[in-house]
Amino acid sequence: MPAVALLVFREVLEAALIISIVGAATRGVPRRGRFIAGGVGLGVLGAMLVAAGAGLIAGFARGAGLNLFNAAVLLAAVGMIGWHVLWMSRHGRQMARDMKALGGAVQTGDSSLRVLLVLVALAVLREGSEVVLFLYGMGAGGIGTASLLAGTCLGVAGGAAMGWALYAGLLHIPMRAFFRITNALLMLLAAGLASTAAGLLLQSDLLPAWGTQLWNTSGWISNGSLPGKMLGVLVGYNASPSGIQIAFYLGTLLLLGVGARLLREPPRPAHAG
Amino acid sequence: MRIPVIVFLALSALASRPSVAGASEYSLVLKDHAYSPSELRIPADTKVRILITNRDATPEEFESTELNRESIVLPGQTVEVFVGPLKAGHYSFFGDFHQDTAQGRLIVE
Numbered sequence: 001m002p003a004v005a006l007l008v009f010r011e012v013l014e015a016a017l018i019i020s021i022v023g024a025a026t027r028g029v030p031r032r033g034r035f036i037a038g039g040v041g042l043g044v045l046g047a048m049l050v051a052a053g054a055g056l057i058a059g060f061a062r063g064a065g066l067n068l069f070n071a072a073v074l075l076a077a078v079g080m081i082g083w084h085v086l087w088m089s090r091h092g093r094q095m096a097r098d099m100k101a102l103g104g105a106v107q108t109g110d111s112s113l114r115v116l117l118v119l120v121a122l123a124v125l126r127e128g129s130e131v132v133l134f135l136y137g138m139g140a141g142g143i144g145t146a147s148l149l150a151g152t153c154l155g156v157a158g159g160a161a162m163g164w165a166l167y168a169g170l171l172h173i174p175m176r177a178f179f180r181i182t183n184a185l186l187m188l189l190a191a192g193l194a195s196t197a198a199g200l201l202l203q204s205d206l207l208p209a210w211g212t213q214l215w216n217t218s219g220w221i222s223n224g225s226l227p228g229k230m231l232g233v234l235v236g237y238n239a240s241p242s243g244i245q246i247a248f249y250l251g252t253l254l255l256l257g258v259g260a261r262l263l264r265e266p267p268r269p270a271h272a273g
Numbered sequence: 274m275r276i277p278v279i280v281f282l283a284l285s286a287l288a289s290r291p292s293v294a295g296a297s298e299y300s301l302v303l304k305d306h307a308y309s310p311s312e313l314r315i316p317a318d319t320k321v322r323i324l325i326t327n328r329d330a331t332p333e334e335f336e337s338t339e340l341n342r343e344s345i346v347l348p349g350q351t352v353e354v355f356v357g358p359l360k361a362g363h364y365s366f367f368g369d370f371h372q373d374t375a376q377g378r379l380i381v382e
Contacts, residue, residue, distance in 0.1 A: 001376055003373065014294055054332070066345050130334065133345060134370045137331030199341050205296070205322075205355040224338035238341065245341075247281050 001154075007134055008155025010229065011127040014101055015043070016163025017233045018123040021189060022116050024170035025084070028098075032113060039117040043124020050125060051132035062202040073126050074197035080119040081190035087112045088183050089260035156172075173203040183260070185234070191252040192236020196249035197237045199238075209245025296322040296355060303346065304328045306371035314380045317361040326351040333375065337366035340379070357379075357381075 019036060026032040052067075057065045065189045091112075131152075139148055173181050200261070203208045219241040231237035236249055299321055302309050306329060315321050324337045327346040335354065344352045359381045364373040368375025 051360065054345065057349075057353075058345070058347055058350060061332065067352070130345070133332040134334075137333075137370055140331050172296075188275065203342055203354050209320075209358075213360055218339065222338065223341065228338075240339070240341065242341075 001143075001151045004135070004138060004143070004148060004151025005154040005158070008131055008152050009158040010155075010158050011131045012135070012159025013162050013230070014159075014233045015123045015127040016159045017166060017230065018189065020163040020167035020170070021185050021211050021234075022120055023167050025088070025179070025186055026113065026116060027171070027178065027182075028079070029113065034115075035117045036120055039120025041125050042121040044128055046121060046125035047128025047132050050129035051136065054129070054133060061204075064206075065205050067200050068206075071128060071197045073122050073201040074193045074200070077119055077122045078127075078190045078194045078197070078252060080122070081186050081193075082252075082259075083115045084112050084119070085183055085186050085190070085256050086263050087115075088179060088186075089263050093179075109228065123170045124127055139271050183271065187253060187256045188235045189233075190256060191249045192232065192234070194252040195236045195238065195245040195249040196232075198245045202242055202244055207244050210247060212242045213240050214243060214246065215242045298322045298324060301325045301377070302328055302367060303333050303335075303375065306333070306368060306374045308366075308368070308375055308377040311377040312380055313377065314382060315357070315359075317319050317381050318358045320355060320357045323354050323356060324351050325354060332370065334369035336368065336369040337364060337365045337379070340366065341370070342366070 019040070023032070023036060026036075032135065054066060059065055061068050104227065135148060139145075160267065170182065170185075198207060199201050202209055216239060221231065221241045223229070223232060223237075228237060230241065238245060241249075278322050297316075297319070297327055301313065301316060302322060313323070313353065325344070325346050327333050327348055327350060330348050332348060333346050335342060335346055335352070340356055340359075342354050342356060344354050346352050356379070359379075363380050364379040364381065366379060
């Protein structure tokens with residue numbers, strides 16, 4: 001049971017951290033709860049489908065199919081975040097103004113919410129499919145339903161609680177800087193996911209390494225520790241990265257940073273206020 | 274007479290695969306949720322290809338947080354994971370789904 005709870009906790013935590021940033025980034029947007037819940041639901045469904053079809057997926061690309069699939073999921077998530085970040089750089093100020101003026105209700109198009117729904121679904125799908133495969137194996141190994149269920153509930157509750165704590169913490173950011181900070185968090189998240197995707201492609205020898213073990217901060221925070229894992233999800237922390245991972249990380253930040261600057265909404269004329 | 278021909282063909286097919294060229298090959302087998310061998314010696318500063326085969330009836334995930342590697346290995350299947358070039362040292366790996374038994378380390382020298 002503790003082994004089940006621990007693994008489920010770790011996987012749920014990763015998805016929960018991403019969802020909590022999405023939750024904060026959509027603060028004040030009507031019907032966002034329904035979209036986020038929809039994303040989680042679709043993600044769980046997708047996770048079961050992926051786990052059921054894992055044998056099929058694994059058969060592609062000389063057995064590297066699952067690896068490539070995971071990399072594709074991560075890169076799609078990066079694309080979703082990128083879309084939202086660029087959209088926000090256009091509309092973020094208006095949103096913050098609306099929140100002040102209307103006491104929290106922001107009128108905004110559904111298109112960005114749909115993108116975030118897909119992002120949440122991808123995050124849940126990626127971590128969830130691993131959980132499903134694990135639970136299936138545990139069940140087949142004869143651990144017993146009660147133990148399996150208790151461990152799963154405990155793990156989900158623990159991971160969700162951590163996500164909730166991050167969300168509650170983010171809400172304390174002053175409104176003035178709020179969307180600027182959630183946007184920056186989303187950019188770091190995207191950069192980290194891109195770097196992880198590069199690592200997966202490197203693992204299958206589909207990318208050049210551009211140097212391995214460029215530095216090593218394992219003695220400070222190791223990848224396997226809880227802080228290491230959380231920082232890994234949130235800002236792409238990696239104790240011992242390859243050159244290609246750093247290139248993907250910085251490349252994502254650069255693309256989104258430059259894109260956001262180019263798309264930034266023009267300052268309003270003085271008389272319009 | 275036949276068998277050497279087949280072996281030769283298989284070897285040449287293997288050798289012609291671009292990713293295999295230049296990376297020597299090592300194998301790990303998962304059985305009863307444990308790695309065998311549990312210690313794998315590989316040369317330093319060299320990229321190697323590790324083949325991980327799961328002989329158990331349930332899925333496993335080969336993982337090494339130190340090496341930034343993770344790969345699901347379904348029952349009866351083999352996955353390949355490239356690692357390195359690595360500095361000399363010890364790097365642990367484990368089976369994420371059975372961490373109490375599936376533990377091993379890479380000895381790079």
